[in-house]
Amino acid sequence: MVGENFFKKYARFAFLAIIVFTTALAFFIKDLQFDYDFEKFFPADDEETTFYFKHRETFQSDNDFLLIAIENKEGIFQKEFLDRVESLRKKILKFKHVRFARAITAEEEFFLLAGGNVSTRPFYTGSNEQLREDSSRVYRHRELLNSLVADDAKSLCIYVKHDDYLPGAKSSVLIEKIQQEVAKCDFEKVRIAGRVIGQKFYIGKMGTEMALFVAISFLLVILFLWIAFKSIWGILLPQLVILFTMIWILGLMGLFGIPVNIILSILPSIMFVVGMSDVIHLVSRYLDALRNGRKKWDAIRISIREVGMATLLTSITTCIGFVTLMTISVQPIRTFGLVTGIGVLIAFLVTILVLPLSFYIFPSPKKIIDPKNAPFWNNLLQRSFLFVLRQPKRIMLVSGVILILSSAFMMRIETNNYLMDDLDADEPIKMDFNFLDDHYGGVRPIELAVTLKDTNRSFWDLEVLQQVDRIESYLEKDVKAKLNLSLVQYIRVMNQSANLGNEEFFALPESKRMLKKLRKPIRMAKAGELYRLVVDSTGTVSRISASIPDWGNIRVKAIADQFHEFLDREIDSNLIDVKWTGTAHLLDRNMSYLSGSLLWGIMLSILIVTLIMGIVYRSFKMVLISLIPNILPLIVLGGLMGLLGIDLKISTAIIFTISFGIAVDDTIHFLSKLRLELAKGRSMLYALKRTYLVTGKAMIITSLILCSGFLMLLFSSFVGTFVMGMMISITLFVALIADLTLLPVLLYLFYRPKK
Secondary structure, three states, X not given: OHHHHHHHHHHHXXXXXXXXXXXXXXXXXXXXXXXXXXXXXXXXXXXXXXXXXXXXXXXXXXXXXXXXXXXXXXXXXXXXXXXXXHHHHHHHHOXXXXXXXXXXXXXXXXXXXXXXOEXXXXXXXXXXXXXXXXXXXXXXXXXXXXXXXXXXXXEEEEEEEEOOOOOHHHHHHHXXXXXXXXXXXXXXXXXXXXXXXXXXXXXXHHHHHHHHXXXXXXXXXXXXXHHHHOOHHHHHHHHHHHHHHHHHHHHHHHHOXXXXXXXXXXHHHHHHHHHHHHHHHHHHHHHHHHHOOOOHHHHHHHHHHHHHHHHHHHHHHHHHXXXXXXXXXXXXXXXXXXXXXXXXXXXXXXXXXXXXXXXXXXXXXXXXXXXXXXXXXXXXXXXXXXXXXXXXXXXXXXXXXXXXXXXXXXXXOOEOOOOOOOEOOOOHHHHHHHHHHHHOOOOEEEEEEEXXXXXXXOOOOHHHHHHHHHHHHHHHHHHOOEEEEOHHHHHHXXXXXXXOOOHHHOOOXXXXXXXXXXXXXXXXXXXXXXXXXXXXXXXOEEEEEEEEOOOOHHHHHHHHHHHHHHHHHHOOOOOEEEEEEOHHHHHHHHHHXXXXXXXXXXXXXXXXXXHHHHHHHOOHHHHHHHHXXXXXXXXXXXXXXXXXXXXXXXXXXXXXXXXXXXXXXXXXXXXXXXXXXHHOOOOHHHHHHHHHHHHHHHHHHHHHHHHHHHHXXXXXOEHHHHHHHHHHHHHHHHHHHHHHOHHHHHHHHHOOOOO
């Protein structure tokens, strides 16, 4: 009675204090930011990342640009059309953060005169009479094809170079201004691609989908709470707990400045369904105690004593499943794992604080207490339990067959990644990127750093340039890459200009005399700005910047391997050293770590959960029995991914650890109840039956909520989020079936508790 008196005296005060604290945290939600920093997906603490950052400081970012493709079906060489393009280019050039904007309407053809002087003539003269000649001159210059003009002459491209590392807010303003000006020009079709427009799209989608997921989660939870408890009390009380939980998590994120990245956008969905699991088990046990004639205070004590420890264990194991994602060397995934893991513990803390106080303060639902309103599915669970005990061999055989087939299909999983593969093929921005892939050399950058090995030489030595020329020829002919920036490319262009624009001379000169003649105009072009883009201040490092279509990690890795074989075979390593780098390369490198990191994360999660189960149950046999029904769903998950051709990538790698951390919850609740029944001196069969009937309902309801909660991710525009929702839902459903069939069979056949 002392405990009850103390609770009675301070319950309302404690509840009020929680409301005040929650209100204070709600104030910080307004400070929550969205983040789609592309570079945070680079491998952390990696020498390749360090090298790229140093290379970028020397030259410039290989990914901070915009490509604006403008179509004109009648052909681009129409005076009125070209004048509108030039007007747009000039307006874009005036925008803040734009360094330069290139278009065929403003490009010039160089002519090398006697004495090393240079004269120029615009490719577009602005005259109707000269359009045919202008177009002929354009298509004689290979460096312009698939760069500023398309091969079919049905579209052209404005290349916009903006400030490096432009943050979200500034890039959004720039994109909006460009889109406004484009709309005024009334072109047939305009497609824009680049990092900042992808960033703006992702941030906008994340905000929209986050709100959508919260709304759908709210409706789904109401639906299942009504199915479970059939009362307003049973709906409002759990919703209050989940609302407090979400405010705590999002408020703390706003307070500590943790932004919502593309993966964290599903956080509300996860917390709705995971947090509801604890609530369902606690409320179900409380109502069972009331239904059995217990008083309110006794019912509270029983629910906390019998379910509290189990929910603590499930919260810890679920937290572990998320936190082990920190073994993956991708910062957004690490942040997701840490924030979600802490969020699970916050959900438990809020549940164990708010629910008992609410039970005591608010009136109990009379309808559920009425013995006439017994749970409608007791008969279903009894029939299910009898079926399981009568078919142990069949259940073991089916489980074995599923295990073997899933293991075979799991071997088909490939590690692959595309720059824009998180978007559906019908998404307009994805179609724009694909168009630029097809007509303008692609949006996937290739960046090579070329370093002189012989300090007595320079990049103007003919032998050095011939080595670099071999590399660029290989990239163009064998890789089918589009060269964008390089010293050899400059020399080719100037050599053609020195020979009256004859395209046969678009090549590296064969004589040192001619090379010396081209050196001064190249170094002085645009006050030396172009030269500084390809050779560093020491003259010992040069760059080759190219692009290819977004062919995916597997194909690009094969290209890179063949390229390095070419270097070993054809390039003199005593003259130059060539290193493949760049943003796309770093993302590909992340993929090479992914399989190992994923395996290590899962093994670590299983190990920690095994230790916890061993400490709690003090039985090695019990630990093995509990792990089998939870490892089986993971193998089924891998088999489904292999069967359906779902690649292992950043967005799908986290599915395994999340699934294991959540799936083990039902097993813990089942074993916790079994332990309590055995402690009362029950026989194994009777204890197993009581456990099945009492926890079965909560397991089914929580699993349905979890599956439905993750299934709502199917509404996402992001393919990775869609796949995550589908696969986790299937895995949790398989885990539920395993816990209701395979687990009782294993316990009945192989576990003999000590008396």
